[in-house]
Amino acid sequence: MEFCKGEHKHFIVYKPYNYLSQFYSNSKQQKNKRFLGELYNFPKGIMPIGRLDEKSEGLLLLTTNGKLSDYINSQKVDKEYYAQLDGNISVEAIKKLETGIEIGFDGKKYLTKPCKVFKLSDSPNLPMRSKKIRDTRHGPTSWISLTLNEGKFRQVRKMTSAVGFPTLRLVRVKVGHISLNNMQIGEVLELDKLV
Structure with a gap:
C-alpha cells in the first residue's frame, strides 16, 4: 500500500x-x-x-x-517505552504486567492485553529531562522496557501503578x-x- x-x-x-x-x-x-x-x-x-x-x-x-x-x-503497531519506576520492580510485578493487569479507563475496569516487559540492567542513555526526577536518597528506582500495541490514555502509568511501582519518567523509544x-x-x- x-x-x-x-x-x-x-x-x-x-x-x-x-x-x-x-x-x-x-x-x-x-x-x-x-x-x-x-x-x-x-x-x-x-x-x-x-x-x-x-x-x-x-x-x-x-x-x-x-x-x-x-x-x-x-x-496496532508495537510501541516500546522505557519507564523509570519508583522502587525496585519485582519479577512477580513484571509477570503481572506481561500477562495483563486491570486498570481503570473511562470509569470502567479494563484488562490490558499481554505485552512484552523486561527490566533494564542499566539506566538507558537518554538526554537529561528538563524537570529533575527525585534522586536515590528518596529510595531506589528501576527501569523497564514495555512494548505494547494498544494505547489507552495514560496506560503505561496506570499499569505500573496497578502493580505497585508508579512511573516517575516515561519515554517512548520506538513506534513500529x-x-x-x-x-x-x-x-x-x-x-x-x-x-
Whole structure:
C-alpha cells in the first residue's frame, strides 16, 4: 500500500516533557501550556499519529496524510517505552504486567492485553529531562522496557501503578520500525516516508 506519493510531509519528533501533543492552544485553559508548534514551523494539515500525554516524552510521528495516520493507528503497531519506576520492580510485578493487569479507563475496569516487559540492567542513555526526577536518597528506582500495541490514555502509568511501582519518567523509544536513536529532546526530523 503506497501512502507517500504526492506532497505529503512526514516528521519524527522527540517530544519534550511538559509539552502537549498538539500544535497550538484551542482553549483558554491551555494558555500556559507548551505546544509542538514551538519546536518547528510545521506545514499546514500536520497531525500526530497517536499522542503522548503532557508528562511523557519521546518519539512522536507526525504526518499530513490522514489515511497514513489511520493505517498506522488501526494496525496496532508495537510501541516500546522505557519507564523509570519508583522502587525496585519485582519479577512477580513484571509477570503481572506481561500477562495483563486491570486498570481503570473511562470509569470502567479494563484488562490490558499481554505485552512484552523486561527490566533494564542499566539506566538507558537518554538526554537529561528538563524537570529533575527525585534522586536515590528518596529510595531506589528501576527501569523497564514495555512494548505494547494498544494505547489507552495514560496506560503505561496506570499499569505500573496497578502493580505497585508508579512511573516517575516515561519515554517512548520506538513506534513500529522507527526508533528514537540518538535524537535530542525537542529535535525534529523530516522523513521521506513513515512506512
